[in-house]
Amino acid sequence: xxxxxxxxxxxxxxxxxxxxxxxxxxxxxxxxxxxxxxxxxxxxxxxxxxxxxxxxxxxxxxxxxxxxxxxxxxxxxxxxxxxxxxxxxxxxxxxxxxxxxxxxxxxxxxxxxxxxxxxxxxxxxxxxxxxxxxxxxxxxxxxxxxxxxxxxxxxxxxxxxxxxxxxxxxxxxxxxxxxxxxxxxxxxxxxxxxxxxxxxxxxxxxxxxxxxxxxxxxxxxxxxxxxxxxxxxxxxxxxxxxxxxxxxxxxxxxxxxxx
DNA sequence: ATGGTCGTGGGACGA
Numbered sequence: 001x002x003x004x005x006x007x008x009x010x011x012x013x014x015x016x017x018x019x020x021x022x023x024x025x026x027x028x029x030x031x032x033x034x035x036x037x038x039x040x041x042x043x044x045x046x047x048x049x050x051x052x053x054x055x056x057x058x059x060x061x062x063x064x065x066x067x068x069x070x071x072x073x074x075x076x077x078x079x080x081x082x083x084x085x086x087x088x089x090x091x092x093x094x095x096x097x098x099x100x101x102x103x104x105x106x107x108x109x110x111x112x113x114x115x116x117x118x119x120x121x122x123x124x125x126x127x128x129x130x131x132x133x134x135x136x137x138x139x140x141x142x143x144x145x146x147x148x149x150x151x152x153x154x155x156x157x158x159x160x161x162x163x164x165x166x167x168x169x170x171x172x173x174x175x176x177x178x179x180x181x182x183x184x185x186x187x188x189x190x191x192x193x194x195x196x197x198x199x200x201x202x203x204x205x206x207x208x209x210x211x212x213x214x215x216x217x218x219x220x221x222x223x224x225x226x227x228x229x230x231x232x233x234x235x236x237x238x239x240x241x242x243x244x245x246x247x248x249x250x251x252x253x254x255x256x257x258x259x
Numbered sequence: 260a261t262g263g264t265c266g267t268g269g270g271a272c273g274a
Binding site: 009010012013014034036037061062063111113137151205206207208210211248249 | 262263264265266267268272273274
């Protein structure tokens with residue numbers, strides 16, 4: 001089962017690029033972030049024509065997440081638990097049953113800039129809720145993963161120029177500590193485990209020719225429960241997608257599970 | 260330090 005995460009930065013602008021990548025990469029499951037669309041106007045047909053089931057959790061103009069799957073999506077839940085007043089569409093999860101069931105969570109973690117400030121406070125409180133959901137997933141002792149745009153640069157080697165991010169919410173100590181706490185509970189950072197070392201990025205800013213200079217950061221992650229990590233047979237970053245026509249500023253990151 | 264570039268929606272904000 002090939003499972004990917006892709007922050008597409010707007011479904012309207014990215015439809016053709018997304019379809020082209022889907023046709024060539026042929027993932028079984030994809031979690032999408034920043035669809036920037038309400039559910040009613042998400043273009044379902046081209047995905048359903050390709051045999052994908054689709055569940056969206058959108059909002060107007062900003063944020064928005066979705067799951068695509070060639071297998072049925074069961075037990076779909078929208079919204080990260082822990083704050084009924086949170087109206088931002090950043091979390092969706094569902095179970096996909098292949099050879100065995102995998103609980104798949106797609107997330108778009110708050111950016112948090114400028115920091116300090118209310119947006120950074122929201123990021124950190126959101127990460128505390130994420131940890132609580134992660135604890136529940138671990139307690140189930142089943143294959144599960146949380147994939148998406150975490151807006152966290154875990155380590156210095158995950159940025160081409162880490163010093164430039166020193167004051168940024170993506171790299172501030174509390175952001176990295178909250179991410180590390182989830183790893184320390186027993187989740188595996190798939191790319192870190194399978195493709196160790198520096199230079200593996202998932203985002204290049206549109207500005208200042210960041211792609212041409214390979215001035216990237218790694219902020220799109222797949223975190224696997226122990227039962228999912230035991231099934232991992234492959235992992236990759238489709239960085240070439242960033243160099244195509246009308247690209248997102250993020251690229252797809254994927255794993256292969258024996259499930 | 261500033262400006263640099265996108266997407267959405269049709270202005271200003273988020274990233």
